[in-house]
Amino acid sequence: MPSLSRRAAVLGLLPLLLLAACGTAAGTEQGSGAVTAEAAAAAGAPLKIDTSPDQKRVRAEKVDAIATRVPEAIRSGGELSVGITGDGTPPLSFLADDDSTVIGVESDVAQLVADVLGLRLRLDRTSWENLFLAVRSGKDHVGFSNITVTEERKDIYDFATYRVDQLAWETGKDSKLTRIEQPSDIAGLKVAVGSGTNQEKILLEWDERNKKAGLKPIEVQYYQRPADYYLALKSGRIDVYFGPNPTSAYHSAVSGDTKIAGTLSGGGESVQGLIAAMTQKGNGLVQPVSDALNTVIENGKYAEVLKRWGLSNEAIPASQVNPPGLPRQKK
Template identity: 25%
Template sequence: MRRLIAVLAAFTLSLGMLTACSPGSSQSTSADNAKTVDAYLSALIPKKYQGATIQVATDATLAPTEFVDPETQQLVGADIDLINAAAEVLKIKVTFVNVPFEKVISGVTKGTYPVGASSIVDTRSREKKMDLVTYLKSSPRFFVAKGNTFTKTSELCGKTVAVAAGGVYVDEVKTLSATCPKASPITVEQLTDQSAATQAVVDGKAFASVVSGPIAAWTVKESDGALELAGEPLAPFTYGFAIAKKSGLAPAFLTAVNSLITQGKYTEILKKWGLEDSAVKASTINPRTRKKTS
């Protein structure tokens, strides 16, 4: 896998050179280069998916990465744009399936969905069940109802923190709770999705919620003053597009994401959604497993 990733990375760096026609290049040379790129990209797509529409599972409650536009009722966000752009690079068709986060993870694990795009944190345990093609990094943040601010995470002891079920934030809060006095642990309220977790904070049913920094900031911004960020950012996470192990699609999406980075489209999309500070220099597959074995 490591050798394959290195080869793909090297080829991706040359995609821009192959597809761009220099002032002195002939039209025939440009056309030949385009054919070479198309042939290579086509070969990356397993036969069962060639000509088919690939389902991408997403939990569209995580603005600004994936959410439902209230005016158009269409799925929008950075993840949606990146997947669509990757599909354009690979010349494949994708369709999004909006399901709760737990079903995104279980669906990709079982192969029900070939791809998952839902602000999925890369962990070693997940890399055993699926391939993670990295594309973002950020530090999780807590948010609370206006006026309920706190500075230290120890102040959460004895309080309720609402999180989306199936996410890594469940374990993050449980880890924090383990440092609390036995008489006042943190109560972890696992809800269907992040929208429900946010609503629990607004309604006073939970003291706080925690999610990736950009999502927390967006949630606070859109709350009309009802919410505010609190505490210090937690240790940063890397996020990846989840690819079903047996699908064989990970190399294709790795190449596509790195192509978007090289060509500048990646930066353009992140700036559109205010995520430029979460950019990665290059995408890779299952970096946690690779670090452990290298």
């Protein structure tokens, strides 16, 4: 088992002892203990989850009709190389108690896809920036890392959707901020956000609208690790953190030191963002991946995985290949 300090660093303050995220369906499973944030609050007591390397992942059966359409160069190798960050952002992607095994909803969905395609799953831990380079070069066959579909990214990559994209505004539990719904609500605040992310794009757009309206600009701050911005939030160096809803809902429920002041579609105020598996452009893999996702959506395995991690309300009815993405940035 790792030290308490290591786990505290991952979540910002407390060890990984419970799971509460943003789903609408609550339930527990042997070895997982998934629960919604709403259900946890109503019950008044958190549930323990399994953070061991042996996750007993939900598995799927191979579908020959889909597996045979995987590009020969990949099929002959017998494995699906998946780029994933594993960077300490539960319930998306984080390390188990052995400090090396990647666990979370992203790796579980990747496992289902690999199963349907009849391939061994190989998770390749990498940074957010290198993930895109690895997929573009073919080093990794597909990326599973909470990647939002955008029109600009579609120029370079292909996408197969598997979740809706929701973002959250996370503040200190004693913060006077009670609700963030529009740009004016964040005027003059110190806001932390991940560099190069879709939420950064939305944040900067809101800031521009505020400045045009004569409101105070925000002060944007960037941190490399989740523990850093949660420490900044607790100490008051920042007023709010803007990030993926699953991660913020999980941290808020686990630590008890923060609260969710509002949520927003990953597409901003008018477009629903979509999370997708990302493949090399035009290499023929994206359609089999999408078909594999639709197979597990139809047979219920996909729902089992999302329920396990408390993300049932981020489910989609069907996977799409290269759907309309978030609009291009204006130049």
